[in-house]
Amino acid sequence: xxxxxxxxxxxxxxxxxxxxxxxxxxxxxxxxxxxxxxxxxxxxxxxxxxxxxxxxxxxxxxxxxxxxxxxxxxxxxxxxxxxxxxxxxxxxxxxxxxxxxxxxxxxxxxxxxxxxxxxxxxxxxxxxxxxxxxxxxxxxxxxxxxxxxxxxxxxxxxxxxxxxxxxxxxxxxxxxxxxxxxxxxxxxxxxxxxxxxxxxxxxx
Ligand SMILES: C[S@@+](CC[C@H](N)C(=O)[O-])C[C@H]1O[C@@H](n2cnc3c(N)ncnc32)[C@H](O)[C@@H]1O
Numbered sequence: 001x002x003x004x005x006x007x008x009x010x011x012x013x014x015x016x017x018x019x020x021x022x023x024x025x026x027x028x029x030x031x032x033x034x035x036x037x038x039x040x041x042x043x044x045x046x047x048x049x050x051x052x053x054x055x056x057x058x059x060x061x062x063x064x065x066x067x068x069x070x071x072x073x074x075x076x077x078x079x080x081x082x083x084x085x086x087x088x089x090x091x092x093x094x095x096x097x098x099x100x101x102x103x104x105x106x107x108x109x110x111x112x113x114x115x116x117x118x119x120x121x122x123x124x125x126x127x128x129x130x131x132x133x134x135x136x137x138x139x140x141x142x143x144x145x146x147x148x149x150x151x152x153x154x155x156x157x158x159x160x161x162x163x164x165x166x167x168x169x170x171x172x173x174x175x176x177x178x179x180x181x182x183x184x185x186x187x188x189x190x191x192x193x194x195x196x197x198x199x200x201x202x203x204x
Contacts, residue, residue, distance in 0.1 A: 009078070010071040014109070015046040018194065022047070022108070022139060023054050025190060025198050029137070030058070030104065038102035039063060040122070041110035042087060045072030052084035061100050063088040093121045097129040105130070108139040111175065112157075115166035120178065127182025130203045136184065138199045139192070142172040150195040175199065 035058065042048050042062040052060040060083060062072050069087045076084055088098040092114060105126065111119055126136055141153045148154040153169060160167040176186050176199075184201040192198055 006070050006074060009074045010044040012044045012046060015044065015050070018108075018139075018192070018196070019047055019050045021193050022198070023051060025192070026051060026055065026106075026137075029188065029190075029198075029200060030055070034103040034135070035059060036061060036100070036102045037104045037106050038088075038098065038100045040090060040092075040105060040107040041113075042072050043068065043109075045075035045087075047108060048072070048084050049075045049079040049081065052081045053079065056083060059083050059085065061085045061088065061098075061102060063090040063098055063100075065089070065091045092125070093118045097125045103134060105134070105136045106139075107137070111138060111140060111170050112160060113167055116170075117166075119170065119175075123178045123182050126179075126184070127203075132203050134203045135187070136179070136201045136203075138175070138197075138201075140196055141169050142175065142197050142199070143169050144172050146171060153195050172197070172199070 037058055038061045039048055040063055042064045045062060048060050048062045062085060064072060064087055066089050072087045076086060088100060089095055090098045114122070130136070141149070141156065148157065148169070157169045160169070172189070179186070179201045183204050185204055186199065187202045188200040190198040
C-alpha cells in the first residue's frame with residue numbers, strides 16, 4: 001500500500017481467525033470505566049471494525065503508518081460505525097504520540113514486526129503519554145526464557161528474520177522488564193489459541 005486510493009479492501013486472513021477469541025478476552029478484561037481504546041498498528045482495519053461492532057459502548061480509535069490509512073478507511077466507510085474513528089498517523093520512531101486520551105492501548109502483532117530499537121521507543125512513548133490506571137494490551141506470539149512456545153512460532157521467527165533481520169518474536173521477560181522501567185506492571189498474561197498471548201499491563 002502506498003497511501004493512494006485503493007480499489008479493493010485489504011484483507012488479513014489472520015484477523016478473521018483470531019478476532020472472535022480476542023473479542024472474548026476484551027469483553028472480560030475491559031473495565032466499566034474503559035471508554036476509549038487507541039489501537040496501534042491497525043493494519044487492514046478489520047479488527048477495529050469487528051471489535052467496534054461488538055463493543056458498542058467503546059470508542060475505537062484506529063492508528064497506523066500513513067500508507068495503511070486508505071485501506072483502514074475503506075473498512076470504516078463500509079461499516080459506518082459511529083464508534084470506530086478514522087486513523088490517526090502514528091509511526092513509532094518517526095512521529096509524535098497521537099493526540100488521544102485513551103484508557104486502553106491495544107496493539108496486535110506489532111512488536112515482532114518492528115525493530116528492537118522501535119520497540120524501546122514504543123515503550124518510551126507509552127511511559128511518557130499514559131496516565132496511572134491506563135492499560136496496554138499486546139497480542140501476539142512471545143518467547144519465554146528464550147524458548148518458543150511452539151515449533152510453528154520457531155518457524156515463524158525464522159520467516160520474519162529472513163524478511164528482515166531486525167524483526168523477530170520478542171522475549172516476554174524483556175518486554176515485561178522494559179514496561180516496568182516505563183512505570184507499568186503486568187496485570188495478566190493470557191494464553192490464546194494458535195500459540196499467541198495477550199499481555200496486559202497497567203500504568204502505576
Ligand atoms: C503484522 S501487522 C498487524 C496488523 C494488525 N494489528 C493485525 O493484527 O492484523 C503490523 C502492523 O504494524 C504496523 N507498523 C509497522 N511499523 C510501524 C511503526 N513504526 N509504527 C507504527 N506501526 C507500525 C504496520 O503498518 C502494520 O499495520
